[in-house]
Amino acid sequence: MMRFAYVNGRFCAHPDAAIHVEDRGFQFADAVYEVWSVRDGRLMDADGHFQRLSRSLAELRIPEPRSRPALERIIRELLRRNRVSNGLVYLQISRGQARRDHAFPKQAITPTIVLTCKRLDFAAADRRAETGIGVITVPDQRWARCDIKTVNLLPNVLAKQAAYEAGAAEAWQVDADGYVTEGSSTNAWIVTKAGKLLTRQADNGILHGITRARILDCAQRLGLEIEERAFTPAEALDAREAFLTSATSFVTPVVSIDGKTVANGAPGSLARALRETYLAEA
Template sequence: MSRIVYVNGEYLPEGDAKVSIFDRGFLFADGVYEVTSVLDSKLIDFDGHAVRLERSLNELGMNHPIPKDDLLEVHRELMRRNDLTEGMIYLQITRGADADRDFVYPSEDTPNTIVLFTQAKNLKDSPMVAKGMKVISIEDQRWGRRDIKTVQLLYPSMGKMMAKAANADDAWMVEDGAITEGTSNNAYIVKGNRIITRHLGNEILHGITRAAVLRFAKSAQMEVEERAFTLDEAKAADEAFITSASTFVMPVVEMDGQPIGTGKPGSVALRLREIYLDESLKAAV
């Protein structure tokens, strides 16, 4: 059965879906996106993703083309039409298509392009949890507004390929000697009783899963420190992990070929994953 996708108000078989060659998302990466996970046919952290979407649109001076309640219904309809019980829903909004290619923004009455599609995937019982991730360190060469969730993902994609070439699973990016984040996730280390992760700013994405995990960690009486940490600190940590909408909490067991801690998934990461899944499913819509 062909996957049904949503394009500009229509539900279509994916093979029939089209956007203009003049769309600014295609020509200029002038667009934003969100990925919302689906577990047990429910949306995880939908409100958080909707709020961040609104912020991204505001930061780029882009129109808000669809109300939150309507957007929620589109997500639910895509789940129904594609019989999606576990996986992700990808949403992308661009500034739309002008009559021709031009660096200058089109007029404000130019319709946005809105695209959503589903991706079926085993998230809850990922085999990666038991073995943990291996990461490498690379220089962070992205633009300065990483807090806006734009579709400018070329360098993160290059980072994924650098990791693959090194027989690793992902890359953590380093700027001025400090870890910023992973290619598509927020980065954490554990030292003693402290969970350490970079503070919010323009340097990293303000992760929705990050916010929830830190909230749950504090509720569980875990000590959290939000600050920059160095590559050397990461290699000397007791354990490490990442968070993202599609991985939840995922242990990291190796950095640049060197084991982190015992070289096995750590107890803090595994406990946080358990708490996150339990609490997020309770609040899922």
């Protein structure tokens, strides 16, 4: 089946989708992106993702090229053309095309906008949640503004590749002070032996995950004790449970870290309860 993309105002065949060689997103990573999971044809956590997109654009001083209603119409049409009812939508907006120079272009330019979508096997994600996954730890080599969802993802790519080469599903990044920041594409969580839910505070060191925020809401309604602070890999290995969250993994238990077993090596009850609560409300 032919796949379609959306580039700068028009839908086109996916193999023909292209941007200019001097697009600043291509040359400088001067761009932001956003990802929505699609479930039964509906964008999950739509408000949070659109709000984060606006914030990321504002932080980089890139004007919004489309209003939210316009973007939603484009997304609906893209999903229809690709016959995607369960999957994800990827949106990228760069500052636009200009003669190569590090400084912002002196003259106003039109931002570049690209959208794609694809099907996802949510049943496979459910199976991973049933068995749990392994993670490794790697040094965090990213820039100091990880709260902005930019396409500057090379350190994340290297971290994810290191995980795959180690036979793990994800890499938890560790800052210079020895604390876990987040995964290469996920937020990190643990449950202490006392039953307290821990995840790093939403500072500049992590992406402010939309699923992360929703899970915090779910945890509050379940009556769990919550603390937003950094934790070490040693604390994670000593924890009762560990798990990660993202827009595509939802809540996925972590059963090993650097090849060492977390608790009894099986998914924990709190991670399961949070996943069920989140998906029931999605």
